[in-house]
Amino acid sequence: MNRTIRSRGSRRTVAAAAVGMAAVLLAAGCSSGSGGKKAQEDQNAATTGKATTARMKIAMVTHAPPGDTFWDIVRKGAQAAAAKDNVELVYSSDEKAADQANLIQNAIDQKVDGIAVTAAKPEAMKTVLAKAERAGIPVVGFNAGLDDWKDLGLQSYYGQDEKVAGEAFGNRLNEVGAKHTICVIQDQGHVALEARCAGVKKTFKGKAEILYVNGKDMPSVKSTIEAKLQQDTSIDYVATLGAPIALTAVQSAKDxxxxxxxxxxxxxxxxxxxxxxxxxxxxxxxxxxxxxxxxVDGLWLYKNNGNFSGGGAEPVLTGPAFVDESNIDKIAAFAEKGTR
Known part of the structure; x- marks a missing residue:
């Protein structure tokens, strides 16, 4: 079931791995050609994988809603790269697209060395990202905006192809014998979420419906899913687009x-x-x-070595990969420490 996805993803994984390897090599390269105590310090830094390059300031601006644990994981990854790369990371978020654009403008005003942004609602980002480009600030995209990152003038993109992920999800539903599913979207108009459900509907052979819920109000999410399940007893699978929504849906089904x-x-x-x-x-x-x-690491590499992840033409894909009872034990330790 997964072979096509994994094969395509493996090519992107090579690109992703190259980013990390280049970081270590660049740190090592920076240590050559100098002498004395500084040379030894640089060599020690290269050995431990920490950069000795000049301090950078990078702004990360996301559409994260308050309390969503998914974004805690994103931030941990960004912080780990920042610690390795001698980067001051300024993280901010707002789920309202207009306010997210204001946060990007703030970063431009601070004259940061780079910006990493999620473009969940790309139209709202166009004007401010054009300002960043005119200001000479490199910007990369991640997590949301796969179909729009080039049009927005972003240098690189890191994330999942949500359409491919949705199609793989739909195929998995076929394999387990599902007949009627609801795909629960917690933020209407969010391009990545809409793409996931569109992918599910494309490949799922049964009946697929979209159910919009208010992701800001978890009691409302619970009652909306519960009411739908009570109304239509033919629904045999609930597809959710985030872990907190999934856990709520479990309780909805029980109730x-x-x-x-x-x-x-x-x-x-x-x-x-x-x-x-x-x-x-x-x-x-x-x-x-x-x-x-x-x-974060991609912006550091561009600043210090002129690298473009994916060659500046292709996204670096980080998913999709399925996790179930057959492999959860291998991933559990990482999930427990909040990095998966």
Missing amino acids: AGSKAKVATFDLNKELVDALKDGDVKFAVDQQPYLQGYLA
């Missing part, structure tokens, strides 16, 4: 007296037990830690 199973996109440490217990049947992991890490 509705429904036999519907739950599967989801994305992981967090709270989802581990649900996967082990079978309350959630499978999850699609897009590796958010890697997204945050590569976004």
Whole structure:
């Protein structure tokens, strides 16, 4: 079932791995050709994988809603890269597109050395990203905006092809014998979420419906899913687009007296037990830690070595990969420490 996805992803994985390797090599390169104490310090830094390059300031601006654990994982990855690369990381977020654009403008005003941005609603980003380009500030995209990153003038993109992920999800539903699924979108108009459900509907052979919920209000999410399951008892799978929504959907199904199973996109440490217990049947992991890490590391590499991840023409894909009871034990330790 996964071979095409994994084969395509493996080519992107090579690109992603090259980013990390180049970082170590560049640090080593910086240590050559100098003498004395400084040379030894540089050599020590290269050996430990830490950069000796000049201090940089990078702004990371996301559309993260308050309390969403997914973004904690993204931020940990970004912080790890910043610590390695001698980068001052300025992280900010706002789920409102207009306010996110204002945060990007703030970064431009601060004359940062680079910006990493999520473009969940690309139209709202166009004007301010053009300002960043005119100011000579390199910008990379990650997590959201795969179809728009080139049009927005971004140098590179790190993330999951949401359409491909959705199609793989739909195929997995076919394999487990699902007949009627609802795809729950917690933020209407969010391009990545809409693409996931569109992908599910494209390949799923049964009946697929979209259910919009208010992701800012988890009690409302629970009651909306519960009401839908009570209304239509033919629904046998609930597809959610985030781990917190998945765990809520599990409770909704129980309270509705429904036999519907739950599967989801994305992981967090709270989802581990649900996967082990079978309350959630499978999850699609897009590796958010890697997204945050590569976004910062990619800007550092561009600043210090002129590198473009993906050659500036192709995205670096970080997913999709399926996690279920067959492999959750291998991933659990990383999820528990908040890096998967």
